[in-house]
Structures are given as structure tokens and as C-alpha cells.
Amino acid sequence: MSRLRVTEKTGKLYLEDLSTGQTFTSGAWVMEAAKIKEFASEFDPQPFHLDEDAAASSIFKGLVASGWHTAAVAMRLLATGNLQFANGFVGLGGEIAWPRPTRPGDILHLESEILEIRPSRSKPRQGLVTLRSTMLNQNGESVYVLTAKLIVPRRPALTVE
Amino acid sequence: MSRLRVTEKTGKLYLEDLSTGQTFTSGAWVMEAAKIKEFASEFDPQPFHLDEDAAASSIFKGLVASGWHTAAVAMRLLATGNLQFANGFVGLGGEIAWPRPTRPGDILHLESEILEIRPSRSKPRQGLVTLRSTMLNQNGESVYVLTAKLIVPRRPALTVE
Numbered sequence: 486m487s488r489l490r491v492t493e494k495t496g497k498l499y500l501e502d503l504s505t506g507q508t509f510t511s512g513a514w515v516m517e518a519a520k521i522k523e524f525a526s527e528f529d530p531q532p533f534h535l536d537e538d539a540a541a542s543s544i545f546k547g548l549v550a551s552g553w554h555t556a557a558v559a560m561r562l563l564a565t566g567n568l569q570f571a572n573g574f575v576g577l578g579g580e581i582a583w584p585r586p587t588r589p590g591d592i593l594h595l596e597s598e599i600l601e602i603r604p605s606r607s608k609p610r611q612g613l614v615t616l617r618s619t620m621l622n623q624n625g626e627s628v629y630v631l632t633a634k635l636i637v638p639r640r641p642a643l644t645v646e
Numbered sequence: 647m648s649r650l651r652v653t654e655k656t657g658k659l660y661l662e663d664l665s666t667g668q669t670f671t672s673g674a675w676v677m678e679a680a681k682i683k684e685f686a687s688e689f690d691p692q693p694f695h696l697d698e699d700a701a702a703s704s705i706f707k708g709l710v711a712s713g714w715h716t717a718a719v720a721m722r723l724l725a726t727g728n729l730q731f732a733n734g735f736v737g738l739g740g741e742i743a744w745p746r747p748t749r750p751g752d753i754l755h756l757e758s759e760i761l762e763i764r765p766s767r768s769k770p771r772q773g774l775v776t777l778r779s780t781m782l783n784q785n786g787e788s789v790y791v792l793t794a795k796l797i798v799p800r801r802p803a804l805t806v807e
Contacts, residue, residue: 527718533732543734556717557688557712562690574690579742579743
């Protein structure tokens with residue numbers, strides 16, 4: 486059960502609005518073959534991302550998206566989803582895994598959970614939030630897991646006039 | 647000093663060609679403002695990746711590339727560079743960090759090092775290679791570090807006719 490409180494004014498979340506165990510489900514995204522090839526042409530020009538025939542004889546036995554395309558789609562699902570931090574998504578880094586490839590026609594969505602919330606000692610106006618986002622395909626199989634450290638600001642103090 | 651041995655026939659590397667401590671330097675890539683916005687429009691539509699004015703008042707104090715754009719550029723530098731594994735780059739996952747943002751006009755390159763080589767126990771024809779790739783900007787500052795676990799095949803046995 487979500488204990489999410491959304492700030493009334495902006496709908497965006499400050500550190501004080503978050504608690505560990507909160508979960509968020511994204512919308513869906515269909516991975517299209519044309520987009521797989523387009524992304525790969527620009528950023529990951531390897532045969533198994535570019536050409537069905539070449540991919541058929543690769544370790545993947547068929548066309549697969551670049552892992553970085555999958556990661557980029559995950560970012561889009563986060564950035565356009567119902568979980569919005571007050572400063573946006575500002576990531577320092579984290580852990581990344583691709584347990585399975587994503588393939589043309591896959592219908593993908595993200596399930597995210599707040600794992601840890603840590604107020605900053607050096608910067609009192611912000612904290613570090615650990616968010617794990619798991620991307621699942623239409624068969625419920627995990628294709629991507631990002632466990633990211635994000636900077637989230639504290640709520641600004643009220644101004645007394 | 648590199649102890650790299652390149653296989654004569656393909657120029658591509660098998661597990662037996664690798665040793666820890668081998669280093670590889672990529673070509674350069676210029677991060678352009680138009681490309682920053684184009685990538686962000688598709689995958690990371692946040693104000694500090696899309697619009698100079700909005701970015702000026704953000705935590706970044708200016709337009710910055712999506713971290714996933716930086717990651718995708720790193721993949722391109724690897725995929726088109728002088729370090730080529732026999733099966734391509736097949737990554738299982740790893741650790742990722744963005745110590746600094748990348749900005750329009752930044753000239754980026756990668757310095758990669760093989761940290762570990764571990765033959766697979768369950769799959770005798772392949773092994774796991776840990777490759778750390780650090781992306782540096784024109785000031786020698788680290789903007790991105792990926793420490794990835796890659797599947798690399800063993801050299802096929804010779805066929806005696």
C-alpha cells in the first residue's frame with residue numbers, strides 16, 4: 486500500500502514526502518523494431534541491434550534492443566510517469582542489470598520502489614534517495630533493473646511575512 | 647603498457663587474448679546542444695535537458711545532457727573503437743556513475759581498462775570480463791564511469807582435418 490503524499494501545489498515530491506517501501510507503476514511502452522535499429526545506428530551499431538538476419542545467428546538468436554535503448558526507455562517512463570521529484574530526476578549513479586534482452590514488440594513497464602532515504606550531512610537542504618526500478622515485459626519477465634541514487638531536495642521552509 | 651594481442655584473422659578478441667590491466671583509449675565525441683535536446687525530447691524530457699533558460703535556473707545552472715545520452719555516447723565510442731570482442735559487447739550489467747554532467751561543446755573520450763577476467767564455470771565456452779570505462783571531458787574531468795560485466799567467448803578449438 487502506498488503511503489505517498491503528493492504536495493498540493495506542484496504535485497512534485499520533496500524528501501519529506503517519501504518513505505521507504507513506496508511503490509510506483511509506470512505506463513507502458515512498446516519496443517518497435519524500427520526504433521531499435523534507429524537507436525542502434527546512432528549509439529550501438531552492432532549487428533544484433535541492426536539487422537534481423539545478422540541477429541538470428543548471434544548469441545541473442547534474433548534482433549534485440551541495445552541495453553542503452555532499454556535504459557533510455559526506462560528513463561522516459563520515469564520522467565513522464567506519476568512519480569515526480571521536486572527537482573526532477575537527478576541521478577548520481579547506481580547499479581544496472583539486463584537480465585534478459587528486449588525484443589521487437591515487447592510491451593514494457595516499470596515498477597519502482599523507494600529502498601532508502603538518507604538526509605545529506607554536508608548539504609542540509611537535500612537528501613539521497615535509492616530508487617529501484619524494474620522493467621518487466623508482457624510476460625512479467627524482468628528485462629532491466631536500475632538501482633539509482635537520486636538527489637532529492639527538502640521542502641523549502643515556509644516564509645513568514 | 648598494453649599487452650593486447652589482436653587475433654590476426656578478425657581483429658576481434660577472445661577471452662584468451664585478454665589480460666587484466668590492459669587499457670584502451672577511444673576516439674573523441676563532441677556533445678552538441680541540438681543532440682542533447684533531441685535525445686532528451688525522446689527519452690528524458692526534463693527542463694534542464696531541453697531548454698537553456700529553464701536549465702539556467704536548475705541545479706545544473708545550464709543545459710546538460712541526459713545521463714543516458716552520455717551513457718549512449720559511451721557505448722558508441724566503445725562499439726566503434728579499437729577494443730572489439732569476438733561476440734561484440736554483450737553486457738549483463740554493472741555499476742554506473744555520473745560524477746559531473748556533460749554540457750554542450752564538451753569533447754568526450756573513454757579510457758577503458760580490463761579489471762577482471764573470470765572463466766565461466768557453468769558455460770565452458772565463455773567467460774566474464776569486468777571492464778571499467780571512464781569518460782573524460784576536455785578538461786580531463788571524469789563525467790561518467792561504467793564498470794560493466796561482459797560475456798566474452800573463448801577462442802573456438804582448432805578443427806583438425
